[in-house]
Amino acid sequence: MFGFEDEIAFVDVETTGFDPARHEIIEVAAVVARGPEVVQRFSTLVKPSQPVPLEIVELTGIDDDILADAPRVEEALAGVAEIVGDRDVVAHNASFDRAFASASGWEHPRGEAAWLDSLELARIALPRMRSHRLVDLARAFGLLVEPAHRATADVETLARLWRVLLGALDDLPAGVLAGVLGVSGGPQWPLARVVAHIAAARPQVGLDLKRLRHERLRKERQCSLKDAREAELAPVPVDEVAAEFDDLGAVGRMYEDYERRAEQVEMARAVTEALNEGRHLAVEAGTGVGKSVAYLVPAARFALANDVSVGVATKTNALMDQLLYRELPALAREMPELRYVGLKGYERYLCLRKLGRVLDSGGGSDAEDRAIAAMLVSWVASTSWGDLDAVNVHWRPSARRSVAASAAECTKKRCPYYAVCYVHGQRRRARQAHVVVTNHSLLFRDVVSGNQILPPIRHWVVDEAHGAESEAREQLSSAVSSSGCAASLATLSARGRHGLLESLRARLGADDSARERVEGLIPLVHETALIATSFFSEIGELVIPGAYGREAERITPRDREEGPWTRAAAVGWALVKRLDRIIDQGREAITALEEASEETAELRADLVGQLTALADAREALALILEGDDERYVHVVRSEQRGQAVEVAAESLLYDVGEALAERFYPEVMSVIYTSATIAVGEDFSYFARAVGLDRLPEGSLATLRLASSYDFDRQMTVYVPRGIAPPNSPRYLEDLERVLFDVHVAMGGSVLTLFTNAQDMETLYRRLAERLRSEGLRLIVQSRGASARRIADEFIGDERLSLFATKSFWEGFDAKGDTLRCVVVARLPFAQPDDPLMEARKERENRVWWERYYLPAAIIELKQAAGRLIRSSTDTGCLVLADGRLSSGAHYAPRFLKALPVSDVELVPVEELRETIAARFGRPASSAAR
Numbered sequence: 001m002f003g004f005e006d007e008i009a010f011v012d013v014e015t016t017g018f019d020p021a022r023h024e025i026i027e028v029a030a031v032v033a034r035g036p037e038v039v040q041r042f043s044t045l046v047k048p049s050q051p052v053p054l055e056i057v058e059l060t061g062i063d064d065d066i067l068a069d070a071p072r073v074e075e076a077l078a079g080v081a082e083i084v085g086d087r088d089v090v091a092h093n094a095s096f097d098r099a100f101a102s103a104s105g106w107e108h109p110r111g112e113a114a115w116l117d118s119l120e121l122a123r124i125a126l127p128r129m130r131s132h133r134l135v136d137l138a139r140a141f142g143l144l145v146e147p148a149h150r151a152t153a154d155v156e157t158l159a160r161l162w163r164v165l166l167g168a169l170d171d172l173p174a175g176v177l178a179g180v181l182g183v184s185g186g187p188q189w190p191l192a193r194v195v196a197h198i199a200a201a202r203p204q205v206g207l208d209l210k211r212l213r214h215e216r217l218r219k220e221r222q223c224s225l226k227d228a229r230e231a232e233l234a235p236v237p238v239d240e241v242a243a244e245f246d247d248l249g250a251v252g253r254m255y256e257d258y259e260r261r262a263e264q265v266e267m268a269r270a271v272t273e274a275l276n277e278g279r280h281l282a283v284e285a286g287t288g289v290g291k292s293v294a295y296l297v298p299a300a301r302f303a304l305a306n307d308v309s310v311g312v313a314t315k316t317n318a319l320m321d322q323l324l325y326r327e328l329p330a331l332a333r334e335m336p337e338l339r340y341v342g343l344k345g346y347e348r349y350l351c352l353r354k355l356g357r358v359l360d361s362g363g364g365s366d367a368e369d370r371a372i373a374a375m376l377v378s379w380v381a382s383t384s385w386g387d388l389d390a391v392n393v394h395w396r397p398s399a400r401r402s403v404a405a406s407a408a409e410c411t412k413k414r415c416p417y418y419a420v421c422y423v424h425g426q427r428r429r430a431r432q433a434h435v436v437v438t439n440h441s442l443l444f445r446d447v448v449s450g451n452q453i454l455p456p457i458r459h460w461v462v463d464e465a466h467g468a469e470s471e472a473r474e475q476l477s478s479a480v481s482s483s484g485c486a487a488s489l490a491t492l493s494a495r496g497r498h499g500l501l502e503s504l505r506a507r508l509g510a511d512d513s514a515r516e517r518v519e520g521l522i523p524l525v526h527e528t529a530l531i532a533t534s535f536f537s538e539i540g541e542l543v544i545p546g547a548y549g550r551e552a553e554r555i556t557p558r559d560r561e562e563g564p565w566t567r568a569a570a571v572g573w574a575l576v577k578r579l580d581r582i583i584d585q586g587r588e589a590i591t592a593l594e595e596a597s598e599e600t601a602e603l604r605a606d607l608v609g610q611l612t613a614l615a616d617a618r619e620a621l622a623l624i625l626e627g628d629d630e631r632y633v634h635v636v637r638s639e640q641r642g643q644a645v646e647v648a649a650e651s652l653l654y655d656v657g658e659a660l661a662e663r664f665y666p667e668v669m670s671v672i673y674t675s676a677t678i679a680v681g682e683d684f685s686y687f688a689r690a691v692g693l694d695r696l697p698e699g700s701l702a703t704l705r706l707a708s709s710y711d712f713d714r715q716m717t718v719y720v721p722r723g724i725a726p727p728n729s730p731r732y733l734e735d736l737e738r739v740l741f742d743v744h745v746a747m748g749g750s751v752l753t754l755f756t757n758a759q760d761m762e763t764l765y766r767r768l769a770e771r772l773r774s775e776g777l778r779l780i781v782q783s784r785g786a787s788a789r790r791i792a793d794e795f796i797g798d799e800r801l802s803l804f805a806t807k808s809f810w811e812g813f814d815a816k817g818d819t820l821r822c823v824v825v826a827r828l829p830f831a832q833p834d835d836p837l838m839e840a841r842k843e844r845e846n847r848v849w850w851e852r853y854y855l856p857a858a859i860i861e862l863k864q865a866a867g868r869l870i871r872s873s874t875d876t877g878c879l880v881l882a883d884g885r886l887s888s889g890a891h892y893a894p895r896f897l898k899a900l901p902v903s904d905v906e907l908v909p910v911e912e913l914r915e916t917i918a919a920r921f922g923r924p925a926s927s928a929a930r
């Protein structure tokens with residue numbers, strides 16, 4: 001039974017690793033709870049046959065000394081078996097605990113059926129939680145028993161959490177539990193008994209996705225705004241906007257501990273003027289200026305005054321969420337008429353039609369897919385926006401594709417869910433919103449589509465503008481990938497009811513004229529899939545295999561004359577021809593299907609979608625095979641994704657600025673670009689060139705550079721160690737190891753080291769982790785394939801922890817206070833010399849490429865790295881620039897150092913570095929590594 005007062009067992013194990021065939025249990029705990037009360041307890045440490053690995057010691061605090069007198073695993077599990085008896089047993093990620101118990105000789109008397117997975121239940125009962133890890137759920141509900149990551153405490157935490165999960169399950173709207181049971185795979189799914197028990201006590205209602213959505217949509221209002229280009233626009237008085245930043249103004253009222261910042265007001269004034277005058281503006285605002293509020297207030301005032309929309313585009317989801325969930329709700333409280341909305345690309349939203357189909361097919365082919373389907377059912381009932389990024393699951397690409405909306409597959413008004421659709425609902429809301437927050441990717445995709453995606457927005461703020469060029473390039477370029485091609489062909493040709501063509505054939509009568517055409521497509525698609533596999537395997541061979549996941553190779557005119565590319569190109573053209581045949585025959589089938597029964601209408605729309613995707617792939621393929629369009633740089637890229645290798649052929653737009661000057665600026669009245677790092681010194685020319693602002697008539701662009709509101713000279717010290725070898729020296733790693741060791745020890749932890757090279761990072765981690773541990777310091781590394789968010793959370797969660805990281809931590813990573821007191825830059829962030837775009841620039845603009853692109857890009861990236869350190873007015877710390885070129889007279893060194901937000905840099909002999917840093921920032925290391 002699974003009532004709130006019933007008796008149930010909980011089990012947790014700590015182990016030496018993840019693989020039950022190689023690793024062992026080192027602690028096990030079990031409790032039996034009756035209602036809220038734990039009535040029996042058992043726990044013990046367990047002596048393994050091998051030493052406990054360092055990372056496990058660090059995580060759990062369990063080491064070989066503590067385990068010296070512990071019992072063996074058989075004895076420990078006998079104790080567990082005794083108190084569990086034949087009760088149901090709950091574990092968080094139960095398959096893990098069960099696999100270890102089973103490998104060590106304990107089977108529950110009722111086998112797998114008795115194991116209930118609280119992780120799986122949490123995903124269904126609490127679908128909107130950002131994390132479903134035991135520790136995070138427990139913290140969120142105030143249930144955590146310390147110390148976490150110890151079986152004895154975790155099992156108590158779990159027993160408390162279980163009741164919360166049952167309560168949350170009971171709170172789900174009518175019909176959701178029926179939907180969950182429908183995709184669960186039947187009674188053999190252990191949690192089915194739990195869900196069925198709760199469902200039995202409630203009114204019996206079946207799942208209806210449309211009803212669930214209607215319930216959430218009931219209160220929306222309708223009133224579209226004007227196109228600014230067709231409206232008479234009234235300027236907003238600049239002084240009135242500035243007054244909003246007074247203590248009694250809107251901004252003053254938004255924050256409890258508000259302090260007026262002169263830089264923020266100056267920026268707000270400049271943004272207001274740009275909007276009023278229909279001019280473009282580039283603003284570099286150092287950290288702490290509060291630039292998001294500095295543009296949101298003028299944007300909101302301008303939009304409200306004129307009944308138009310102002311768009312805000314961000315690079316990262318983190319900033320988008322900050323605007324949508326923090327700043328804009330606070331602003332809307334002060335300006336009650338203000339409406340705002342967040343808008344992402346199709347593929348970010350749940351497609352209800354696809355979900356309906358997944359539910360009809362029983363949730364998917366395996367348990368993992370069914371678990372996700374069950375979670376999505378309850379999530380539909382609790383989300384207004386349908387943003388799949390907010391679903392906390394580890395998606396397999398195929399699982400996400402099976403429920404994600406896609407422009408190509410969307411049947412729009414013919415879709416039965418159109419009126420309640422997330423994607424179109426958001427687009428409708430966007431037409432009524434004064435502030436539309438989107439991402440760079442959708443903004444530039446809209447430019448490419450000729451404004452087919454977004455409402456007509458003529459005033460834009462592009463935040464995190466340092467990333468605008470690269471996102472615009474991604475959207476203005478074209479690519480065909482092995483997985484994308486394979487997915488489209490597989491959707492067409494899969495057997496049985498999962499295959500589009502087979503499903504169509506099954507619904508067409510023998511004398512239907514469309515049937516023959518559909519049947520003719522089936523072998524053609526199979527054949528094409530084989531050629532596609534062969535093409536991607538050929539081009540995959542062209543990329544020099546590397547140990548670090550992602551490699552790219554430029555296809556030069558010379559490659560097109562001889563060598564392996566010519567072989568691959570021959571297969572590529574064969575693929576183009578097959579795709580042409582599929583597209584032609586597919587179109588004939590679509591025409592014939594117009595005559596067929598209503599029953600095939602939806603599948604016909606799907607066929608249109610898949611053919612559109614294949615036509616796009618065909619165009620991208622032909623572009624790289626022809627290779628004569630000089631606007632592009634042609635590249636083959638290969639990337640390791642889990643066990644699979646993704647190969648893509650790309651044509652990268654060389655001059656993004658030119659394309660934006662032609663296609664974006666003529667359609668808008670004002671674009672305000674802003675970032676903490678878009679200028680080199682006082683010079684905006686690198687950025688202006690990158691986004692095409694330099695091609696506009698004189699006077700159409702204003703620039704503004706605002707220093708940080710923080711006192712960097714007081715808060716940050718920059719050290720450049722003198723006497724270390726430059727990166728091309730054989731002594732480089734040895735010297736860097738010394739610097740890193742000294743810095744970590746001097747700081748007593750809380751150090752973030754940023755690398756440009758993953759191989760260097762891993763080598764130095766291997767050399768230093770143990771050494772630092774013996775000093776009482778714990779170091780982690782951003783390992784390949786690991787989630788950057790999880791590593792960031794771990795780093796932020798432990799004040800003394802230090803981290804070695806690569807690219808994803810150079811920008812956007814935010815760790816305030818004592819968690820991060822020192823940033824080390826291991827090497828100046830110059831682009832890799834074999835980066836295809838940089839290579840092409842060097843070739844095409846030989847004399848100026850260094851000064852125009854290579855150097856400014858690296859300087860801006862260094863500024864980004866420095867920006868990680870000081871995140872609030874009370875932060876203090878040091879930046880260590882451990883690249884020997886800075887102290888050995890490289891001619892560009894002063895350019896890097898001058899770009900930093902401090903007036904002075906300390907050159908310190910490497911042998912004095914430790915003492916110097918310790919004297920200013922040192923604190924004793926903790927007595928033991930945790």
Ligand code: SF4
Pocket residue numbers: 350351352353354405406409410411412413415416417418421422423424
């Ligand atoms: S309208 Fe398009 S995106 Fe929305 S549910 Fe239907 S098919 Fe999916």
